[in-house]
Every structure is written in C-alpha cells, then in structure tokens.
Amino acid sequence: MQLLGPAREWAPGVALLGFAALLPALASTEYVLLGAEMLPAVLLAVSFNLLFGYAGMFSFGQAAFYGVGAYATALLMNEAGFGFYLALAAGIVVATLLATLSGQALVRLEPIAFIMLTFALADLLEFAASHARRLTGGDGGTIAELPRSLNVDVAADGVYYAILAVTAVVLVAAFAYVRSRAGLMLRAIREDPLRAATLGIAVERRRLGVFALAGALAAAGGGLSVLTTQIVYPSLFAWQVSAAALIGTLLGGVGSFSGPMIGAVLLSLVNFYVGRSSTNTLLIDGGVLLAIVLVAPRGVLSLGSGSLPGALVGIGQRLCSRLKERRARTGATG
Amino acid sequence: MSLATFLDQLFAGLGLGFILFFSAAGLNLVWGVLGVMNFAAGAVYMLGAYLATSVIARVGASTLGWLLALLLVPLLVGAAGALVEVLLLRRTYRQRDENQQFMLTLALSYLIAGGVVLAYGSGLRSVSLPGWLSGSWHLLGATLPVYTLVVIVLGVLVAVAIWGLLYGTRMGLLTRAAVDDRAMLSMLGVNVNLLYTGVFALGIALGAFGGVVDAPNGAVTTKLETAALVPAFIVVVTGGLGNMTGALVAAVSIGVIESFVTLRSPTLAPLTPYVVMTLVLLARALAGQRQLPDRVVV
Numbered sequence: 001m002q003l004l005g006p007a008r009e010w011a012p013g014v015a016l017l018g019f020a021a022l023l024p025a026l027a028s029t030e031y032v033l034l035g036a037e038m039l040p041a042v043l044l045a046v047s048f049n050l051l052f053g054y055a056g057m058f059s060f061g062q063a064a065f066y067g068v069g070a071y072a073t074a075l076l077m078n079e080a081g082f083g084f085y086l087a088l089a090a091g092i093v094v095a096t097l098l099a100t101l102s103g104q105a106l107v108r109l110e111p112i113a114f115i116m117l118t119f120a121l122a123d124l125l126e127f128a129a130s131h132a133r134r135l136t137g138g139d140g141g142t143i144a145e146l147p148r149s150l151n152v153d154v155a156a157d158g159v160y161y162a163i164l165a166v167t168a169v170v171l172v173a174a175f176a177y178v179r180s181r182a183g184l185m186l187r188a189i190r191e192d193p194l195r196a197a198t199l200g201i202a203v204e205r206r207r208l209g210v211f212a213l214a215g216a217l218a219a220a221g222g223g224l225s226v227l228t229t230q231i232v233y234p235s236l237f238a239w240q241v242s243a244a245a246l247i248g249t250l251l252g253g254v255g256s257f258s259g260p261m262i263g264a265v266l267l268s269l270v271n272f273y274v275g276r277s278s279t280n281t282l283l284i285d286g287g288v289l290l291a292i293v294l295v296a297p298r299g300v301l302s303l304g305s306g307s308l309p310g311a312l313v314g315i316g317q318r319l320c321s322r323l324k325e326r327r328a329r330t331g332a333t334g
Numbered sequence: 335m336s337l338a339t340f341l342d343q344l345f346a347g348l349g350l351g352f353i354l355f356f357s358a359a360g361l362n363l364v365w366g367v368l369g370v371m372n373f374a375a376g377a378v379y380m381l382g383a384y385l386a387t388s389v390i391a392r393v394g395a396s397t398l399g400w401l402l403a404l405l406l407v408p409l410l411v412g413a414a415g416a417l418v419e420v421l422l423l424r425r426t427y428r429q430r431d432e433n434q435q436f437m438l439t440l441a442l443s444y445l446i447a448g449g450v451v452l453a454y455g456s457g458l459r460s461v462s463l464p465g466w467l468s469g470s471w472h473l474l475g476a477t478l479p480v481y482t483l484v485v486i487v488l489g490v491l492v493a494v495a496i497w498g499l500l501y502g503t504r505m506g507l508l509t510r511a512a513v514d515d516r517a518m519l520s521m522l523g524v525n526v527n528l529l530y531t532g533v534f535a536l537g538i539a540l541g542a543f544g545g546v547v548d549a550p551n552g553a554v555t556t557k558l559e560t561a562a563l564v565p566a567f568i569v570v571v572t573g574g575l576g577n578m579t580g581a582l583v584a585a586v587s588i589g590v591i592e593s594f595v596t597l598r599s600p601t602l603a604p605l606t607p608y609v610v611m612t613l614v615l616l617a618r619a620l621a622g623q624r625q626l627p628d629r630v631v632v
Binding site for chain 2: 052058105111112113115116117119120123124127131238239243246250280282283284285286287289290293294
C-alpha cells in the first residue's frame with residue numbers, strides 16, 4: 001500500500017481500465033468505437049495533469065505533442081513502411097525530443113508566459129502541418145495506411161484492445177513516475193519553487209523532466225488516435241484539443257492521478273450525447289468549464305472526499321453555506 | 335525594390351500593425367491592471383467582426399452604417415464586458431490565482447464562440463464599405479487603399495487616446511495607482527471595484543473595435559478567433575507584458591516586417607510574428623534582462 005499510495009489516487013483509474021477491458025463484451029460496436037476514441041483523450045488529460053496537477057505548470061499546448069505523435073506515427077507508417085508499434089514508439093521519441101528541446105526555454109518562463117508560449121508552440125506546429133504540403137498533405141490531412149496485420153476492418157475489438165493495452169502500459173509508467181522520488185520533488189516544486197530549490201532540488205531540471213514525460217504521454221495518445229481516425233490533419237494541433245484536456249482534468253479533479261481519466265471520459269460522453277442532437281458543443285463545454293471554475297476550481301472531486309457522491313454532497317454543502325452567508329449579510333443590513 | 339512597391343508594402347504593413355495593436359492594447363490593459371490574461375480576446379474580436387456585419391446589413395453599407403458599427407459595437411461589447419467583470423471575474427480577485435482567471439476567460443471564449451455559431455451559423459460573412467472608403471489613391475506610382483489609411487488614422491487616434499487617458503485624466507492616474515498598490519488605493523477611498531470594471535470594459539471594447547475595423551479586410555469567419563488571438567499574444571509578449579509602448583512598437587514592427595516578407599514568400603509570412611518574438615526574447619535574455627517585466631502599464 002505504501003508503494004501505491006492512497007486508494008483514491010489509483011482505484012478509480014483501475015476500475016475505469018477494468019471496465020474498459022470488459023466493454024466489448026458489454027456494449028455494442030458503437031460504444032466500443034467510442035471507447036477507442038476516448039482512450040487517447042484520457043492519455044492527453046493525464047499528460048496535462050502531470051504538468052498542471054503535479055508540477056503546477058499550466059501548459060496550454062499539449063496538443064503540440066499529441067499532434068506530433070499522431071503525425072509521426074502516420075507518416076512513418078506511410079513513408080518509411082514502419083509497423084504500427086514501431087511507428088508509435090518512434091513518434092513518442094520524436095515528441096519527447098521536441099518537448100526536451102522546446103522545454104529548455106519554456107520551463108524557465110514565469111507562469112503566464114508559459115501558458116502563452118506553449119499555446120504559441122502548438123499553433124506554430126498547426127501552421128507547419130498545414131503548409132508543409134508535400135509531407136503532411138496540408139489542410140486536408142493525410143490518410144494513414146494501417147498495416148494489414150491489424151485487421152482494422154474485420155476485428156474492431158482487436159484495435160480496441162491494442163489501444164487499451166498501450167494506454168494501460170503508459171498510464172502505469174506515468175503512475176510509477178508520480179509515486180517516485182521525482183514525483184515527490186515535483187509536488188514540492190509546485191507548492192513552493194524557492195523552498196524546493198533551497199532544499200537542493202534542481203527545479204528546472206525536474207520541470208524539464210516532467211515536461212518531456214508529459215510530451216511523451218500526449219504523443220502516445222496522438223499516435224493511438226491514428227488507429228481509429230486513420231487520418232491526421234492540422235486541427236490535431238488546435239488549442240481546442242489542449243482545452244479539452246484541461247476541461248477533462250478539471251472535471252475529474254486536478255492533481256489526483258485518476259481524476260483526469262474519469263473527467264476525460266465524462267467530457268467525451270457529454271460531447272458524444274450532445275453531438276448527436278446538435279453540432280454546437282462549444283456552449284456545453286464552455287458552460288461546464290465555467291461552472292467548474294466558479295464552484296470547484298480544484299476539480300469536481302475536490303469538493304467531496306474524492307468520490308463522485310462525496311463531490312455532490314460537497315457541492316450541496318457549499319451552496320448551502322453560500323446561501324446562509326448571503327442571508328446573514330442581508331439580515332445585518334436590513 | 336522600386337519606391338512604389340516599398341510604399342505599397344509599408345502602407346499595408348502599417349495597416350496590419352495597427353489592427354494588431356487594438357487587440358494587444360486591450361490584452362495589455364486588462365493584464366496590467368487586473369492581472370488577468372484574457373483568453374477571450376480572440377472571441378471578442380470575432381464577435382466584434384460579426385456584430386459589424388449585422389449592423390451594416392441592417393443600416394446599409396453607407397457612411398452612417400459604417401460609423402454606427404464603429405461606435406455601437408465596441409460600446410455594446412464593452413458593456414457586456416462590464417457585466418461579466420461584475421458577475422464573474424470579480425469573485426476571482428481574492429484568490430489571486432492567474433490560472434483560475436485564465437480558465438474563466440477560456441470558458442467565456444467557448445461561450446462567445448458557441449453563441450456566434452448559434453446566431454450566425456458557421457458560413458462566412460462579409461462587410462462592404464461605403465463607396466468613398468473602398469477606392470484607392472495613387473501616389474508616386476504606389477496604390478494606397480483609402481481604407482488602409484483610415485485604419486492607420488484610427489490606430490494613431492486610439493494610441494493617442496490611450497496615452498491621454500492614462501496620463502492626462504484622473505482615471506488614468508488612479509489606474510496607474512491601482513497597478514502599483516490596489517489595497518492602498520482602496521484605503522484612500524477610491525472605488526477600486528468600479529475602476530476595475532471600467533478598465534475591463536475598456537479592454538474588451540478595444541478588442542471588439544479591432545474586430546470591427548478589420549472586418550472589411552476579408553471574410554468574417556469563425557477562424558478569426560484564433561487568427562486574432564495568437565498574434566495578439568505574441569505582440570504582448572514581444573513588447574513586454576503590460577507595456578503599452580512596447581505593444582505599439584511590437585505591433586507596428588511585426589505588421590511592417592510581415593508585409594515585406596509577404597512580397598518574397600506569401601506562405602511563410604504568417605511565421606513573422608513567431609520569428610520576431612523569438613529574436614526579441616533571445617536578445618533580451620542575452621542582454622541579461624528578465625524575459626518579462628512585472629506588471630506595469632506603459
């Protein structure tokens with residue numbers, strides 16, 4: 001137990017992955033496909049949370065690494081004849097290198113500039129993807145030619161399990177990282193960078209390390225998404241992708257390892273059901289984000305004792321105390 | 335390069351630069367005083383452009399319609415901004431959490447963009463100008479569009495107005511004081527809440543004004559949001575966060591340089607802001623300055 005830490009950190013995530021493993025047996029193909037599309041979003045949200053929740057670094061450009069992972073995977077399969085897993089691994093390496101290089105400058109910035117320049121990095125890559133037509137196919141994107149061995153058309157479940165297996169491995173690696181000494185140091189930096197530096201923690205090196213790891217996680221998500229979308233296009237780099245990771249993370253709870261996983265799934269479900277009846281998910285996503293920021297800026301789960309029922313009770317308590325406060329105030333003046 | 339081409343590009347670049355300045359000035363004002371990085375600036379800009387199409391469609395592409403759009407839209411959007419500040423943003427000052435405020439403005443940008451799609455659909459719209467504004471002049475062989483001159487004049491007027499407001503009025507004095515020490519100002523009996531509302535409304539109105547002014551230059555689409563936001567962020571970072579003079583210099587230089595790059599390679603021209611920003615930040619780092627100064631206005 002010492003090794004794994006408190007159960008609320010990992011138990012919901014394990015439950016989610018367990019349910020995901022049973023999904024093909026429980027639900028129709030439509031939902032299996034939806035699940036396959038959600039898992040990359042889960043990785044992206046966890047990637048954002050590694051930075052924001054554990055290290056206090058508000059990156060608004062995780063789409064940069066998500067997109068690089070997707071493009072590298074697709075292009076290496078198309079142009080270099082790589083198999084899927086090799087292409088995915090190479091894509092993760094490319095994204096990690098990019099994160100390490102750009103991170104040299106980015107992690108030294110103060111918070112607000114970090115937000116703006118990670119955002120600019122993703123936008124720059126979107127520009128590159130839409131203009132390097134010979135390589136990327138420009139705005140129309142490139143269709144990824146998946147190797148026959150994956151039997152994409154016949155066995156959708158096979159693809160689903162491939163995505164799930166990679167996702168699980170990557171998540172375990174990320175969890176091991178946050179439970180390690182390095183993860184502990186990150187939290188120390190988040191709480192007080194100056195004090196952490198005084199204690200002998202190499203602040204910038206740790207920040208760079210987690211930035212690279214988060215880049216790798218996002219790239220894994222992007223690379224896996226190629227299996228279901230089978231196409232890569234410039235809007236993979238759009239800030240809306242980074243924003244979805246942010247909203248999912250907030251929805252599930254910042255800084256808890258499982259929170260963003262649950263949140264990303266919830267957000268995808270909401271958008272799936274809303275998207276059925278209308279194309280305008282902007283209002284829903286904006287409303288969700290606004291509500292969270294105003295009521296529970298540390299995430300919905302932060303309101304209760306880490307569980308969804310607890311969170312609902314927490315929201316109720318908070319509203320009640322607000323009302324009481326207001327009544328007391330009006331009573332005093334009137 | 336002939337003199338005529340030089341004049342052509344310089345003129346276009348100045349027009350581009352001043353349009354960048356409107357959004358950047360709004361961002362800077364809100365950041366400098368309220369300490370809020372307004373992500374909704376792009377959405378506000380887009381809203382301004384769409385509302386301009388509505389006003390001009392209603393009144394007609396006459397001088398009156400154009401002037402009405404220019405005045406009415408920023409007023410309306412600014413008033414909505416004041417409402418948002420009072421109802422939403424004001425709750426967040428106590429925690430002094432930049433991230434939370436950023437997320438709040440991100441939510442606003444979603445809601446505005448969603449509202450625009452709801453009201454206008456996702457097709458493109460355009461604004462036509464009254465006849466006297468859509469022509470051009472010939473000077474030394476160069477062709478100078480009248481509207482670009484109007485944009486430049488408006489840009490200079492707005493810049494002068496901002497400086498006049500900050501340095502020539504009591505509100506400006508108080509605004510600068512609020513940047514230094516909000517609590518002290520409040521203790522001196524100044525209504526700081528009202529001041530913040532005013533500054534936020536002004537910042538939002540400036541962004542919407544940029545959208546209205548830019549609307550006739552091209553198609554009005556939902557892509558405007560990101561297209562306006564990224565350069566505005568870059569201008570603000572290049573000029574130094576909160577530094578109004580820096581923003582003006584950065585906006586105009588980026589506009590002019592981009593315009594000359596367009597001559598050589600239209601595809602690479604949009605990269606100009608990034609390159610200029612990187613060079614400026616590098617130069618500053620080499621000169622041993624902090625990459626970004628603290629919150630200061632002007």
